[in-house]
Amino acid sequence: MAWLKPKSVDEALKWMEEYRPKIVCGGTDLFVDWHSRKGLVNAEHWLDIQEISELKQIQMTEEGLSLGAAVTASQIWQDDKLDAFPSLRQAARIVGGWQVQNRASIGGNVANASPAADMVVPLAAARAVIRLSGVNGSRSLPISDFILGPRQTALAPDEMITSVLVPKECLHVPQIFMRHDQRGATDISIVSVAVIAKSSGDQLEWARAAVGAANAVPVILPEEQEALWQGVMDEDKLTRMSELYAASSNPISDVRASAEYRRAMVKVFTARAARQVLGLN
Incomplete structure (x- = not known):
């Protein structure tokens, strides 16, 4: 078993094609009940995206507010840019205790597709867009098309979430x-x-x-x-x-x-x- 820690999205995609790993960021949901959930993970290798700097950025763009997939709940409620989207800040502030908030990522909250996921709710209200990258290119999906059911998403096996976009009309x-x-x-x-x-x-x-x-x-x-x-x-x-x-x-x-x-x-x-x-x- 390999624990892979890429430094860039390109390196992550290269290793995804080579190793077919399970992507993990904070792991706050996946590992908390590992004994019952390990049977659901059929990958032999792990791809840890926490050290990819481009996935930890919070940026204002012409389209709206862009949050990298590895941005944590604690980043969200502490960053001044979230003054523009306080409903997400409010959700991030009550995602478990501070230990969880320091690890739980927005990309993981979306990809986990739990019906009770807190940060997903303001994103759904804002009709946020999920941006994906894969070995065959990039695409974007409205969050309502991305989350298909409990722990079910439209994410392809060779894709990863790179960012979440909150449209500018839902800011301020x-x-x-x-x-x-x-x-x-x-x-x-x-x-x-x-x-x-x-x-x-x-x-x-x-x-x-x-x-x-x-x-x-x-x-x-x-x-x-x-x-x-x-x-x-x-x-x-x-x-x-x-x-x-x-x-x-x-x-x-x-x-x-x-x-x-x-x-x-x-x-x-x-x-x-x-x-x-x-x-x-």
Whole structure:
């Protein structure tokens, strides 16, 4: 078994083609329950991307905010550039304890595709774009096309995530991330919600929301339903919107909560987050 530590994306792709390794960054999810998960890893070698400097960059570009795949949760909540996208900073700040935040990467959070992944929720609300590189070239996918189900993604065997792009229209606008859990940040979410909105006076130009931990993939509404956010928002309209997100959810029952409770909390937290973002409290 080889533990490979490339210094560049090109070197990583070369070794991916040669060794067919399993990519690892922080390993905070993969290794925490290794005895039960090792059977899911069929690679003999490991590719550790933590020392690839280009994957640890946070940059403002003409398209928006670009976060390298190896950027950690602690980088996100400490970097001033995240003033532009505070919902992600809020999510990163409660990803486990500080030990986890120092290792957990945004690329790993996306690639792991856990329904309860915190940082994925504001990215889904923002319709973030996942940028991939492989031995045959590069491509980009909307996060909704990348995450296919629990621990299922569109990542090809010879590809790696290189960065995540948050579109510029979702920067410097009111937004929030909220989550409901049992024991604070030391537990995973029962339900999580991100809402991003832009207003002009008392008129809502647009809003986007995503719900996590209540479905196999983050819940976002179809465009025709999401368009209902526009105009003047009152309590009746807010209730209708929160009911749409609850109806679109398909949660599971487990030791943390029943499906019925989760669906009820989707309605509660979607409305609560929207009220704060829209100043309706």
